[in-house]
Amino acid sequence: MQFTKMHGLGNDFIVVYGEKELPADAGERAQRLCNRFFGIGADGLVFILPSEKADFKMRIINSDGSEAEQCGNAIRCVAKYVYDNGLADRTELTIETLGAGVQPLQLAVEDGKVRQVRVDMGAPILNGLDVPTTIDANPVVGHQVEIDGREFAFTAVSMGNPHAVIYVDDAVHFDLAKWGPKLETHPLFPRKINVEFAKVNSRGQVDMRVWERGAGPTLACGTGACATLVSSVLNGLTDRQATISLAGGDLFIEWSEEDNRVYMTGPAEIVFTGEA
Ligand SMILES: N[C@H](CCC[C@H](N)C(=O)O)C(=O)O
Numbered sequence: 001m002q003f004t005k006m007h008g009l010g011n012d013f014i015v016v017y018g019e020k021e022l023p024a025d026a027g028e029r030a031q032r033l034c035n036r037f038f039g040i041g042a043d044g045l046v047f048i049l050p051s052e053k054a055d056f057k058m059r060i061i062n063s064d065g066s067e068a069e070q071c072g073n074a075i076r077c078v079a080k081y082v083y084d085n086g087l088a089d090r091t092e093l094t095i096e097t098l099g100a101g102v103q104p105l106q107l108a109v110e111d112g113k114v115r116q117v118r119v120d121m122g123a124p125i126l127n128g129l130d131v132p133t134t135i136d137a138n139p140v141v142g143h144q145v146e147i148d149g150r151e152f153a154f155t156a157v158s159m160g161n162p163h164a165v166i167y168v169d170d171a172v173h174f175d176l177a178k179w180g181p182k183l184e185t186h187p188l189f190p191r192k193i194n195v196e197f198a199k200v201n202s203r204g205q206v207d208m209r210v211w212e213r214g215a216g217p218t219l220a221c222g223t224g225a226c227a228t229l230v231s232s233v234l235n236g237l238t239d240r241q242a243t244i245s246l247a248g249g250d251l252f253i254e255w256s257e258e259d260n261r262v263y264m265t266g267p268a269e270i271v272f273t274g275e276a
Pocket residue numbers: 011060062067068069070071072073074161162194212213214215218220221222223224
């Protein structure tokens with residue numbers, strides 16, 4: 001299998017083009033190939049497939065073999081892959097995902113290579129039961145949960161995949177490994193959840209670190225950055241556009257008042273190609 005190793009702010013993927021549909025063993029392949037010691041090493045395995053509704057379709061499998069509905073950093077990588085490899089000759093593309101349907105993207109190109117991508121990530125889903133959580137509220141803002149004697153208040157946002165955003169005093173040094181897994185698998189979240197720990201520094205800038213469902217700590221999470229911006233607006237902490245600063249770098253996120261859609265702008269990189 002030919003693959004291209006790519007990343008968005010250090011959230012890295014094995015990208016595969018050429019399959020007509022998702023292989024039946026995609027989950028097993030992801031577990032094997034994403035392993036950082038016995039495989040190529042990545043946070044996820046991404047398939048670029050034909051679509052009847054958009055230019056391309058993206059399916060994303062986490063490193064634990066579970067399929068995610070959506071992935072912000074991966075969709076920017078897919079856009080870069082298809083343009084840089086001559087599979088698309090326009091700087092306005094559409095990519096279909098399970099969680100957000102047909103998503104328009106704008107590519108910023110320099111010397112024939114994609115440098116930045118602006119993605120329409122769709123409207124946030126705020127009804128608690130649809131995120132999903134077991135909480136019948138719309139929206140779920142500052143919901144308290146106690147874990148091992150520590151209280152957390154989270155805001156639940158789906159960008160097609162589920163997120164719980166928690167505000168802390170120091171996101172950069174937060175102990176993700178201690179608290180991330182316990183929140184990811186809490187019974188409040190029927191399909192588990194991605195957990196973002198955020199520190200708002202101004203109405204235009206937020207530090208955020210993420211424990212991802214099915215992948216653990218990653219250097220960046222595009223849908224998590226979108227969820228963090230939406231949550232911060234709902235909590236009255238930021239304006240409707242802000243820079244979300246992750247371990248791997250910055251994403252610029254806007255939640256439009258006009259169309260209620262969230263726009264994410266950030267880079268994507270190709271690292272190497274190979275055969276597995
Ligand atoms: N682990 C996530 C999928 C990847 C999302 C993240 N890498 C992004 O950039 O949005 C989930 O199971 O929902």
